[in-house]
Amino acid sequence: MSSFSKAGHLVSLLNKGDFKILMVFASSLKNRQFLNLTTLSQYANLSQGLIEHHLERLVKFGLISKSNIGYTLLVTGLDIYVLKTLSNKNIITALGPQIGIGKEAEVYLAHDLLNQDRILKMFRLGRSSFKQIKRTRDVSAGINSWLLLNIETAKKEYDILTYLRGSSSSFPTPLYRSFHCIVMEAIYGDRLSDIEILNDPELVLEKIINNISIAYCKGYINGDLNEYNILVNEDNIFILDWPQAVRVDTVNADIVLTRDVKNILKFFSKKFNVEEDLHKIINKIKRNAS
Ligand SMILES: Nc1ncnc2c1ncn2[C@@H]1O[C@H](COP(=O)(O)OP(=O)(O)O)[C@@H](O)[C@H]1O
Ligand SMILES: [Mg+2]
Numbered sequence: 001m002s003s004f005s006k007a008g009h010l011v012s013l014l015n016k017g018d019f020k021i022l023m024v025f026a027s028s029l030k031n032r033q034f035l036n037l038t039t040l041s042q043y044a045n046l047s048q049g050l051i052e053h054h055l056e057r058l059v060k061f062g063l064i065s066k067s068n069i070g071y072t073l074l075v076t077g078l079d080i081y082v083l084k085t086l087s088n089k090n091i092i093t094a095l096g097p098q099i100g101i102g103k104e105a106e107v108y109l110a111h112d113l114l115n116q117d118r119i120l121k122m123f124r125l126g127r128s129s130f131k132q133i134k135r136t137r138d139v140s141a142g143i144n145s146w147l148l149l150n151i152e153t154a155k156k157e158y159d160i161l162t163y164l165r166g167s168s169s170s171f172p173t174p175l176y177r178s179f180h181c182i183v184m185e186a187i188y189g190d191r192l193s194d195i196e197i198l199n200d201p202e203l204v205l206e207k208i209i210n211n212i213s214i215a216y217c218k219g220y221i222n223g224d225l226n227e228y229n230i231l232v233n234e235d236n237i238f239i240l241d242w243p244q245a246v247r248v249d250t251v252n253a254d255i256v257l258t259r260d261v262k263n264i265l266k267f268f269s270k271k272f273n274v275e276e277d278l279h280k281i282i283n284k285i286k287r288n289a290s
Contacts, residue, residue: 010080105122157182162174164218192231222239
């Protein structure tokens with residue numbers, strides 16, 4: 001079971017007091033890595049006895065970790081807290097299957113109150129090094145800093161998508177962010193990497209280039225553009241995955257833009273025998289922005 005579907009199950013097992021404690025941990029993340037009984041009791045406004053009772057449950061469920069310097073929030077604990085928040089706000093009312101596992105995130109299908117499909121992208125940066133931290137139980141190595149990195153990255157992607165919103169129908173529409181999770185509208189399409197036949201590959205490539213150009217004119221370069229981050233359906237193409245995007249005025253912007261365009265041209269040349277000139281396209285993108 002992946003950590004997030006485990007989270008879906010656990011939400012139903014937890015009570016109000018458990019969530020109150022999780023809330024204290026989540027809202028203290030930035031300032032305190034470890035909390036002790038006295039602080040928890042103050043923040044949650046509950047007796048130390050009650051706090052101990054809930055902590056015992058949270059430790060047993062694998063949401064909180066106990067060490068000799070205090071208690072700390074684990075990733076599943078934050079997952080659960082986020083799920084509960086989204087569900088309280090009716091942003092999602094049901095959690096569906098995992099539909100994608102990328103380099104940096106786990107992606108789930110969910111439903112909202114109106115039964116509309118929603119996408120949850122839970123950031124999991126540094127997954128393998130985190131597993132090592134867990135394995136060695138070296139909690140002081142900074143689980144919180146790992147969580148904070150994922151929260152920051154989710155925020156970066158959410159902010160960029162919000163900024164790009166409305167400039168093209170080819171970028172995901174962001175709906176909400178909670179800690180390390182972004183909620184987006186669902187896109188229906190196949191990954192470009194999985195597509196064997198395209199009716200009009202020249203047109204698909206043209207749409208991709210047009211959208212690189214739209215983002216560039218708005219000031220951003222995706223920075224991780226490849227056939228895995230593009231979805232295609234009969235009408236449109238979609239460019240996903242923006243947390244590593246760079247501003248067009250940074251020093252290495254030209255290198256990043258060239259790499260993105262090169263990746264796509266190489267893919268279209270190899271798979272669909274469509275040839276385009278790299279420099280011509282880069283010049284066109286830059287001309288459009290000037
Ligand atoms: N808005 C969305 N609608 C439909 N599928 C999505 C959406 N966002 C992501 N996905 C799916 O999840 C996969 C991973 O998402 P992505 O944003 O690329 O994260 P990662 O950083 O992990 O690569 C995508 O390849 C795609 O299949
Ligand atoms: Mg990706």
